[in-house]
Amino acid sequence: MYKVACIVFALFAVASAVPSAFDTEHVWKAGNLSYPFPGNAILGGFDPYGYNIYIGRVKYSNTILPARVVAETGVAYFNNQLTSSKATSYDLLVAGRNVNYLWVRSFDGLYERYAVSVGTSVYNERVFMCRAKTDGGLLIGSLFLSEKLCIIKHETLALRKFDKYEVLVGQPKNGTVF
Numbered sequence: 001m002y003k004v005a006c007i008v009f010a011l012f013a014v015a016s017a018v019p020s021a022f023d024t025e026h027v028w029k030a031g032n033l034s035y036p037f038p039g040n041a042i043l044g045g046f047d048p049y050g051y052n053i054y055i056g057r058v059k060y061s062n063t064i065l066p067a068r069v070v071a072e073t074g075v076a077y078f079n080n081q082l083t084s085s086k087a088t089s090y091d092l093l094v095a096g097r098n099v100n101y102l103w104v105r106s107f108d109g110l111y112e113r114y115a116v117s118v119g120t121s122v123y124n125e126r127v128f129m130c131r132a133k134t135d136g137g138l139l140i141g142s143l144f145l146s147e148k149l150c151i152i153k154h155e156t157l158a159l160r161k162f163d164k165y166e167v168l169v170g171q172p173k174n175g176t177v178f
């Protein structure tokens with residue numbers, strides 16, 4: 001009986017670990033330091049060194065995560081619930097003709113209408129973009145609605161968790177429906 005339960009559990013665990021997928025609802029452009037930086041990349045804040053950070057995403061450990069991209073150095077900084085890392089190739093969110101990007105105040109993992117997802121996690125949960133003022137910067141972090149927290153960790157700084165934060169939303173302009 002115990003063995004059967006274990007097998008059923010193992011099957012469930014395998015079934016729920018689906019591959020992550022990139023969001024296709026918004027316009028993302030692949031980038032690295034060799035490519036011209038797109039003029040329509042969207043500014044998301046500034047880092048503790050005063051560099052502007054643009055809104056990006058990377059794939060890490062089978063999860064698509066929001067990234068803080070510095071145009072001058074071509075480095076994308078990002079974090080998940082546990083750790084921070086960086087990458088030298090990334091996607092940048094670029095302005096779409098029919099959408100207005102703005103940050104709205106939110107809290108406790110509420111779903112905000114038109115919240116921008118970067119893609120999905122290894123557990124097939126959509127990952128959203130949040131930001132907060134911390135560590136001398138205005139930093140973009142990862143919002144997993146199920147965790148009810150905006151999680152930010154920049155480089156070697158401490159992991160920060162916010163229950164109040166801003167969420168990036170992409171509002172359709174005048175009546176565009178999607």
Ligand SMILES: *[C@@H]1O[C@H](CO)[C@@H](O)[C@H](O)[C@H]1NC(C)=O
Binds near residue numbers: 031033035
């Ligand atoms: C950027 O990507 C292109 C295409 O994959 C590659 O040829 C180039 O070496 C990359 N540049 C950097 C700085 O990583």
Ligand SMILES: *[C@@H]1O[C@H](CO)[C@@H](O)[C@H](O)[C@H]1NC(C)=O
Binds near residue numbers: 098173
């Ligand atoms: C509003 O909608 C009209 C008709 O669909 C379109 O021509 C116009 O460009 C739109 N305006 C904006 C600001 O998107």
